[in-house]
Amino acid sequence: MADTSVLADAAPRPAPTSLLTAVLNRVVIAVPYLWLLFFFLIPFIIVFKISLSQTAIAMPPYTPVFGLDTLWEALGELSFDNYLWLTEDPLYFNAYISSVVIAAISTFLTLLVGFPIAYGMARAPSAIRPTLLMLVILPFWTSFLIRVYAWIGILKPEGLLNQLLMTLHVIDEPLVILNTHTAIFIGIVYSYLPFMILPLYSSLEKMDYSLIEAAQDLGCPPISAFWKITFPLSLPGVVAGCMLVFIPAVGEFVIPDLLGGSQTLMIGRTLWNEFFNNRDWPVSSAVAVILLLLLIVPIMIFQNAQAKAQEQGR
């Protein structure tokens, strides 16, 4: 591991006064660093390797390509069969496309729902803002699975929403919402709403509202003041919020599985089925590698936004 030596020349800012301190300083960096290398980075390399190996009916169900001594030998055995298989079967291609489309639509809907809430919170009297903020975070503390489960009872044909609408005579026939894309959109918007509201709120709260007053004094109608001032100034929050919703939504498993019904294709679910039902580890690894490649650009955007926020916070 090249990185252990790298850690040795870490430059701690408070000048080390003793050997003990110098050692401790290094430990503080090295322990979490090595942990993440071993449990986060190396597993990805393994996924990548296994995605290039042959399927075998054994335990574990793949022919391993490991070991330094067998490296050259193994290189000859690397196979792109799994990736070829992914391109041959339209199932996977469709699953990727529909995951991205569903995630993009849901992200847009979450932005539409989240923006007015974040705006209302940022413009609320400052004394109650912390309370409002806590009320947004609180649902996030309750289980994701439970929150998705709650919607089954609401959306199903004899569920609470249909009962309400039928009692009010809005509809005569129960609406079919559960097991459709609409249910997935509702589920994603609902589950990820706090992730959208929080970054939006933090950029809207910092905004100088006298700019809007000035624009209105100069005769700018409220709507164009919104598009010319409020929205551009909230862009960092919009980008961070959209990435926080979009990236996990693409690989979402629980929501499409519980709300989307059997005909919904989403890649997280395809990977799950490939792994647990077909027990095809190399193909599910290949699915994971391509999913990761698909998400690298949004993840980089997110990292950049995060790094910028860090610089400003300094």
Next chain:
Amino acid sequence: MSGSWTRFNITSIVLGFAFLYLPIVLLVVFSFNESKLVTVWGGFSTKWYGSLFNNKGLMDAAWVTIRVGVISATFATILGTMGALALTRYTRFRGRVLFSGMVFAPLVMPEVITGLSLLLLFVAVGLDRGFMTVTLAHITFTMCFVAVVVQSRLMTFDRSIEEAAMDLGATPVRTFFQVTLPVIAPAIVSGWMLAFTLSLDDLVIASFTSGPGATTLPMKIYSQVRLGVTPEINAACTLLIGIVALGVIAASLVNKRREVQRVRDEQAAQRG
């Protein structure tokens, strides 16, 4: 800058919070439903809670979940706090970009990828899947959340009080435990709670990394939900929500009291 209530602001907040809370409220209400049909009200009853406590499978899973949660949250808090210190205090070490990438990436990484990659690691190193592997997996993905929470507190930390302590002769180690740690303690506590709830909550990573004898509560709930909505599951969910709500309220009360105490101390110090 103080804000103001306009009709638009009030409406959007009220509708927004109704959307966020109504499903949870309905779930809790229907856990007290007499009828076996979850969505038809048949009178008040607590019988589902009784049958819940007699369901040995669910109780075992709950016990596993709590143990995994406490152990993984504790380790994640230690590792995450170290990671946060490394990120804020040491601005220059080689590999820092990689390190901060590894801290932030798991926050958005789809769970199916994290779960699959950890499982393949455990298989590759020959670790039997079970309690231990779930715990290791949970430490890994929750420590990053702890690091982010603690880091945001460290960034607003006034370094001059540390320097003052060291000028007065305290060793760096003593300075850390007597000056830095008390100040960032609230962030560490909320980091632990966040790690614990994330662990309590996780279905996907646990499904990939657990083995026989280590079924967690979300895995159990998930397998029952697939068979249909039952009032017993509503009762289990209500208990989980109750535990988490109590924890969050307790933590915020503790934080508030510390805050009040701190302000009082500062005022006393200024009066001399």
